[in-house]
Amino acid sequence: MTQIACKSCPLRRKKLFRAFEDDELAFMERFKTGELSVDPGTHLLIEGANSPQIYTVLEGMGLRYKTLENGRRQVINFLLPGDLTGLQAGLLGEMKHSVQATSAMRLCVFNRADLWTLYRRQPSLAYDVTWIAASEEHFLGETLATVGQRDAAQRVAWALLKIYRRLSELGIGQGPRVPLPYRQQDLADALGLSLVHTNKTLGRLRARGLAEWTDGQLHISDAEGMAELAMADIEEPSIRPLL
Template identity: 45%
Template sequence: MATEGKFIKGTSCNGCPLRPLQVFRSFKADELAFVNHLKLGELAFGSGAAVFLEGEECEHLFTVLSGWGFRYKTLDDGRRQILNYVMPGDLIGLQGSLTGEMQHSIEALSPIRVCVFPRSKLSELYREYPELAYDLTWIAAREERMLDENLLSIGRRSALERAAYLIALLYQRATTLELFSGGWGSIPLTQQHVADTLGLSIVHTNKTLRKLADRGLIRWAEKGCDVRDIDGLLTLAGWDGLSEPKRPFI
């Protein structure tokens, strides 16, 4: 896999698949026009492709249009920590655009399409569209909130609670985005990904997931995970669940 992204030029924001979704706020006409003006085109990555690599210069900002990915960092000896997952509507590369160099990597979990913006036009955005600028800050703050939750989970929850929290979170995020609507869909993960998210070894992750499956909370499918009992997961994790009101995206 790990294919380079394929570039698709000149697609308009009018047919954006995100815009109809309930979760996202609607744009005013001039904002939409401006975002359309920002947009360079789209990129498509195959499953397993590197969207960004740590240390790279970052000329572009991406908004995910479809597909799953994950952000991660590694230590020198190869130990990997997954920081968060990226899903449709998420903005990626903002950190890099502000500081010049990416401090983390991003990899596609499934085939993924992103919308491409040049970072050179960011200052124009800040000057001309204060509400979009506010949205950017809001988006950064949302990411921060997710990281806070994640840190709490890894630092203070047991392996079983952690796994329950992770799967419940991914399930709810995906549900809000209507990714599972119309029948079925699995969370496209390997147990290695789960392990690297929870800070556990793959062996212990396997045994932990088995416990969740034995309790009827999840089912491990071919290349992924199905949720069987979301309330059970939430209870086990001691978590209230996701509350996301209408939110901005760019």
């Protein structure tokens, strides 16, 4: 298996990610212990388990979710290229949710045990790790506000717009069209809605000429209308770290 060197990582080239110094790159080179390719459906991390690995998504998409005693599932977030996952196990001792690949994925693998070395030797990278964690916390706060305070149409519009923006920033998809390899059930479980109602709500968005999601492709027909419906604040993409 040919492994990509961090310095020539195609993700890192994107202007969305902050440029690393030479010593940071050199450290990452050693920090990276391998690459992992998985098929759709593969569980990367399991809730309660104590994984020795941390991953950065290189390609493909997945999702993070929790399962409750009553069998219901809450999708916490969609996992896209550039995302770091597994930090919880690295820091808190065990994963508090599961991570599953939705499409085929390729991931960069780090060794959890080396995390402490990173903190001792590379304070700027340590800062980046915290930045990522804080950023994730921010996102979950927004999601909570969505599930807690918005109605079904607003929730769906918010989620579709959010994921569309994230993918666009990464240069994935073209114009108003991005790939979205999830099931309606996944979106429903992310938004605290039933599958049936999510389906009907998607139909209404389509009928209103706002957005269309078919055959794994999301097409945002009226981005402004979507933003207005979703009550989404304008967020210009900020440069972020990539580990």
